[in-house]
Amino acid sequence: MKVLVTGAGGTLGRAVLPRLRADGFDVRATSRRPRHDPGADWAVVDLASGAGLDEAVAGVDAVLHLASLPNSRHTHRVDVLGTRRLALAAGRAGVGHLVYVSIVGVDRVSLPYYRHKLAAEQVVSAGPVPWTVLRATQFPPFLDRLLRASSRLGPVIGDPAVLAQPVDQHEVAGRLAERLAVGPLSGIEEYAGPQVLRFDEAVRAWQSARGSRRPLLPVRFPGRLGRALREGGLTTTASPTGTRTWADHLDDTYGRIGAR
Template identity: 50%
Template sequence: MLVTGASGTLGSAVVPRLQKQGYAVRPMTRSARAGWVTADLRTGDGLAEAVRGVDVIVHLASAPGRPQKTDVEGTRRLMAAARNAGVGHVLYVSIVGIDRVPYPYYRAKLDTEKVVEGSGVPHTIVRATQFHQFAEMLLSALSKPGPVIIDPSWQVQPLDVEDLAEEIAELIGRPAAGKAIEYGGPQVLTFDDLARSWLAARGRKRPIWRLGIPGKVSRALRAGALTTSATPTGSRTWRDYLAEKY
């Protein structure tokens, strides 16, 4: 089993989870690393060798800063190599709401889904909600001026990476779904909820400035475009994450 993006936030949870369940995992990296296969989605170098003899590919690699080259074109190269090698199932991890939020990276992820769907390779697309780590990273960025500046009505559904890793391990044991499946965290929270609990967990008393942030992306977030009603969901909450970290 090949895992792209194996060194990332999700990959670091997926690889040991799959190994624990007895899968022979082949982690993929662009830089030489002992015990890993070296291949580059951006150029195609090493992909044919990486997929040779593989039954399943868990495709996690992504580059938000250059999604056209890595996500869209890189996935096209990967799927062509998978088709040539007779790979039986590609599981691609995407993001809930990419069809509802007008954000360039999300448009690229939607284009990448279309590459997977049109590849002729049996596939499952898993659209996940935002990770706890991403929510905290965004809060940190919004608090750089001093106060935490948020749109209090933005809605998110924080998901634990270990919960998603477990779901991925379940899905690769089933036949390819041939469609997108959504998977989210256990709770939908506003950014007001996130900010207050984050500051409390860290023992910080920074002020929260609540603003109605304009724009199409902001409106989509207020409308819950990054959330899903799909079940099952993950089990570890945002407060669980904060309690363990702080």
């Protein structure tokens, strides 16, 4: 099976490409700029304009759509209109399966970026190509970067009761390979890590792994958004789940095991 992977240079894309190749898929990857990689077939595609799309989808059996431009003034143009351009091009090319990667909570958490992701899901489900949507929870590197950003002023700032369920991106890559092998679901699947953590638990583990003594400065997120985050809007009870925990990521990243 030949698979086109959009957004192949991102966190998930870098995990997906070797996994698909190891599983025997013939992979074509896309980026917005030319890449010189003798070990990969790269196509230049601009979702914002549609440039390169028809050439990229030609001759492929499935499309794995990872590309996204979060929190930008161009997010709608890329994530929603670009997804529509991709779906239409794939339909014209006779592609048999379009897999779109979204986020757990896009239908429950009122973040602007999530509204774009939800709209893109709707584009995929209404499009001309048999489809699957896989919603994943946050990747550990994202949570790691979030904690670094929230502690730039000294203490780690955040709502201690917010719930998260980080999932290893390599395990998501494996699940996507399985979904491609099975074929279109014509529905939405959620995939998450094995452990639901409060923000303060995640912070304590992160501090322990890094040998940090920075305190947690609790700030309760207000309104409907805060309530949704505290009530588990970013988590799921769906199964199966991944097996790797936040502590596993911390051990790999910092060489020490965070508090479990």
